[in-house]
Amino acid sequence: MRIRNNTVVIGKVSLLVVLLLVGLTVLGCIGTKTSPEGGSGGVVADGTLFLAPSVKQAGGFGCTPAAVDSKLVALSAANGTRFWEIPLEGKRSSGGFGCSQSSTPAAIYGSPAVAGSLVYVGGYNGKIYAINIDSGAVRWVYPREGSLEPIVGGVTLALDRVYFGDADGKVYALDAETGDKQWEVPLGDKIWATPAVSGETLYIGCFDKKLYALSAIDGTKQWEYLVEGAIVSTPLVYNDTVYIGSFDRNFYALDAASGHLKWQFPAEKWFWTKAVAYNGTIYAGCFDGKVYALGAENGQELAAVDLGSVIYSWPVLVDGRVIVATEKGEIYAIDAANNQETLLADIGEAVYAPLCAGDGVIYIYSQEQNLYALNIDSGANLWNLTIK
């Protein structure tokens, strides 16, 4: 009887092993998303909040939901009333099991930008859209046919042009009115960063570990600076200095005209988010969960405010306070006068999207696709709604 039991046990263990293999294989699929979900923030203009949420579609086999489409939504900044919305569709193709990336999703990572009567947004589907802010009608799409490689960074508006970097390794400049291409410049590798424009110079980081300064007029290269890690964060230009963080865990200050290094500050993990500057101090959020307050002139560490989890979302500066969201969904206000942090709110949902603020309200769009409007002083929840 004991022998028979042994055989049965071995059979059961075999079955268990096979099930374990299948189960953990599926878990492996779950643990790593293969489809981008986006993480776009909002922008407020004339009482309207523009936001580009993802439209998630369920995948198969329990794998992560695939974000295939996105849309641009115009809401009342006061109470969230929806004015209009327009779909931004990705390219579709057949795929299997939902674990794979079977199409090019239109997930949006960069925040929309508003200039004049148009709102601009670039998507992972490799397209730039210019949309009328009143009607939601599409003015133009670039490229008109086909698409570029994924656009992960946002667009920057300056000199009547739309600037953006693409995963194909090129920086593009488009006419803001017509969408006609003004120039394109190939760099050394993929670009996920949003460019910054100051005067007639465009600054952008690249996967090839370089920060580039290009002429915003014709794209000619002015200088480049090589660091030791990829650059995906957006440069901050402040007092003729370019501030940028890198995957090599350093934060750099470079002369804006020449690209010469002024100082560098070592941290513990990656820099991804854009820094902000106030009254001679640079505030740089890091993946080590700290916001570093550094002297703009010499890089001296004035404070390291530990917020406890990864800082990915762009902060905003409002009335001498730096508002920062952590990956865990805690919203802090750091008083620039004494570098002391105050917990404004804890929404308990991951926040990757850049923060935006307007008229005493801070807008936070979570990865759970909930939009929160918080009072900037008290952190009180004024309203929230799910947008998907």
Place this chain on the structure above:
Amino acid sequence: MEFIGEIWNLIAMQPMINTLIVLTSYLFNNFGVAIIVLTLAVNGVMFPLTMKQVRASKAMQDLQPKIAELQKKYAKEKDKLAREQMRLFKESGVSPAGCLLPLVVQMPIWIALFQSIMRVLAVIPENLVGLSGFLYSWPIVYTTLPLENHFLWLNLATGDIFLALLVGGTMWVQQKMVMAPATDPGKQSQSTMMLWMMPIMFAWLTMTFPSGLAIFWVTSNVFRIGMQYFIGGWGGLVKSEPKKPAGRDKKYKERIAQVEEFPSLGADIVVPSSTQEEGSSDEESGDKRPDHGGGYTKSLRATRRQPRKGRSHRRKRG
């Protein structure tokens, strides 16, 4: 559950992920080559276990005709069949657990490697953010990321039809090599179905997963094909004479061959006198054949217990 996840990440995922990144850095920033090298290295480390498993499986295959005979003979006596099967395994030096245990030990390592490749590929921002939580604070790790996704003609982040065919093909070859010839038509059709189903399923999966994983599967399959060839030749792949067994395989073969020397199977050849239960069971089964009372013949017992020349630790008696 969260605690288990953290332990898993600490002891399996983090070492594997960081090793992959460092390897990529040293191998000219080529992630494809790093996957191949790490897969071979892991295969190499687990070689003894894999060898044990393959040998045990092979020996089990060789016993299949005998098992089939036992099943036929004791079709209506399940208890006795189980007992005789176990006895056959024991006397032949084959352990069913020998096929399974190494597999159980290896599985977490394969899963960690599989998950690491998926994570390190990090083609979308969310994955790169997630990956940052697994990194050691070594400068080389931070300066190597993000990795270049191109290898030969492949974008390692997307599926590839040629690799899918390669995965399916190598898996078919590997399975065909180890497939035992089934005497029962039902089992034969089941084996044939498995022979085709698994490669087709994996080829389909390869189309939908990043091709970095396909490189891992192809490398593992080729390694195992080589290993199986080393152990037992082309096996079921060709109808020619199998490769002459060597070493431990030879030992298995010798034992099995000695079992096969007996004209009949069952209680008449494998009944140890020491076990009361076994004796009573024989009576219950109504087997009237003479009981030799000593299990296998003296010659077989001698084979089993004979120490290796020059390696015996037993002290000689004076």
